[in-house]
Every structure is written in C-alpha cells, then in structure tokens.
Amino acid sequence: MSTTQVLDHEFSAPIGVEVKGEMWACVEMPGSTELFGTGRSVKVVATVDGVPLTAAFMPTGTGAHMLSISAKLRKKLGKDIGDEVTVHITGRLS
Template sequence: MSTAPGPIDLEFTAPIGIEIKGDTWSCVEVPGSVEFFGTGKAIKVVSTVDAQPLTVALMPTGSGGHMLSISAKLRKKLGKEIGDEVTVRLTERLS
C-alpha cells in the first residue's frame, strides 16, 4: 500500500476505454488501485503509457477504482485507438 507521496512501482496492461454512464471514455482502469493507494479519491502520479512519460491525476471511476485518462493527442502519438491495449507503469505518487 502506498498512502503517502513517494516512489511506487505498479505496472499493468489494460485496454483503452471505460464505460461510464453509457459513454465510453478514453481511459484505462488501474487494477486494485483503492487497495494499492488506500483511497478512492483522486491521486496525482508520474507514469508512462507505452514508455511515453505522463504526469496525470488518477480519477475515481465511480465504481470503486481509479482511471487514467489517455488523451486523443497521446493516443495518436502511440498509434492506439479505443479498445487497444497499453502498458502503464506508475513510478511516483505526487499526492
């Protein structure tokens, strides 16, 4: 569990696209995030998505987890679309 800011190491592969209230959002769900971070609130992290650096806030999904937003610009850079898998590595908790 990582309840305070500092280095972390969590890596996972997940598809882009989370259904929220009938819409598909360009996000990936972070598995086991509430247990890992000890909170269901937003958390700012340093990460990589398919080796591209990204500092972002993990937002609550509303169903007991967190999601990391994948912008259209980042998807284009990665050559990925909704439904494609990405490898995410979280390396530092900032908040």
C-alpha cells in the same frame, strides 16, 4: 511544496472505460483503491507504453480508478479505444 512517493506498479489494460453509458478514452487500473489507499483522485508520475506523463487517476465511481489517455497521447502511441496499453506508475505526487 509537493513530494513524491516512489512507486513501482505496472499493469496492462485496454483503452476504454464505460462511464454512465458512454465510452471514455481511459484505462482502468485493477486494485487501485488498495494500492493508493483512497477512492479519491491520485496524481502520479507514470509512463504509458514508455511515454512519460504526469496525470491524475480519477475515481470511476465503481470503487476503482481510471487514467485518461488523451487524443494527443493516443495519436503519439498509434492507439485508439479498444487497444491495450501498459501503464507503469513510478511515483505518487502529494
């Protein structure tokens, strides 16, 4: 049975995180390791520019976390790599 830890954290960042020389359609969250208390993957409930989603923040390999912004979500938002989005995290699932 999963539980939800209530969070209220918001940040804005451009879509696009360089991983091993490739640009991924993700947003990097500043201060994520401190907020989550771990460098591992963290499943959250959030909104991206007001669109709800449940997804995992993945480790970047550089001590931070990133959230994938799928092609379907980017199309819905009318955004692409380089465009800024606002992510509002409302819960952490465990």
